[in-house]
Amino acid sequence: MKKVFWENPYAWQLNTVVVAVQDNSIVLEGTIAYSFAGGQESDRAWINGLSILDSRREGVIIFYTLDLGHGLLPGAEVVMTIDWPRRYRLMRLHFAAELILELVTQKYALEKVGAHIAETKARIDFLWTQNIKTLFDDLLADYETIIRADRLIETGFSNIETQRRFWKIDGFAEVPCGGTHVRSTAEVGFVSLKREHPGKSIERIEIRLLDPAAGLIA
Numbered sequence: 001m002k003k004v005f006w007e008n009p010y011a012w013q014l015n016t017v018v019v020a021v022q023d024n025s026i027v028l029e030g031t032i033a034y035s036f037a038g039g040q041e042s043d044r045a046w047i048n049g050l051s052i053l054d055s056r057r058e059g060v061i062i063f064y065t066l067d068l069g070h071g072l073l074p075g076a077e078v079v080m081t082i083d084w085p086r087r088y089r090l091m092r093l094h095f096a097a098e099l100i101l102e103l104v105t106q107k108y109a110l111e112k113v114g115a116h117i118a119e120t121k122a123r124i125d126f127l128w129t130q131n132i133k134t135l136f137d138d139l140l141a142d143y144e145t146i147i148r149a150d151r152l153i154e155t156g157f158s159n160i161e162t163q164r165r166f167w168k169i170d171g172f173a174e175v176p177c178g179g180t181h182v183r184s185t186a187e188v189g190f191v192s193l194k195r196e197h198p199g200k201s202i203e204r205i206e207i208r209l210l211d212p213a214a215g216l217i218a
């Protein structure tokens with residue numbers, strides 16, 4: 001299965017072929033619809049206009065669930081489309097979270113215990129007994145320097161067989177990650193940070209884009 005969402009994360013439409021059908025689950029030759037992994041939520045997507053209700057990963061294969069009665073057969077040529085504005089926000093928030101996490105790791109060595117990237121906000125949880133808000137000014141200053149510098153974000157396979165991926169900013173960090181990323185840091189944009197305290201010794205940073213509509217043609 002060709003994961004086109006990795007080689008071209010900006011693709012919002014794809015002509016592809018059905019290769020297998022199991023009741024209401026189908027497998028495609030190529031796909032642009034990201035399925036939940038690494039904390040990044042799944043895309044909202046369609047096949048020939050039919051809503052993808054759910055998806056699951058088995059090894060390197062993604063199974064997409066449609067309504068029963070979808071009528072698709074192996075060999076059928078289909079058009080897959082995704083909700084691009086949603087995906088673009090997910091990509092920007094994903095990388096914003098990656099930058100904040102990397103800065104916290106490099107500067108304070110806090111242990112990450114959870115992360116989630118939704119369309120309206122991302123969050124990262126750390127094991128810490130102090131108020132993490134005390135770090136925000138410093139974090140945002142470093143974060144904004146990287147955004148303004150518009151650094152190139154490289155992505156690639158660290159292991160093609162197991163489809164392990166990474167992202168890299170030269171001279172800053174190289175991190176294992178199988179998500180979908182924007183081309184450079186200016187596209188990520190500025191963010192606001194909010195502290196939450198979901199549990200004992202758990203400090204949460206919530207991240208929101210200051211301009212969620214940026215880069216989307218009205």
Ligand SMILES: [Zn+2]
Binds near residue numbers: 094177
């Ligand atoms: Zn990631």
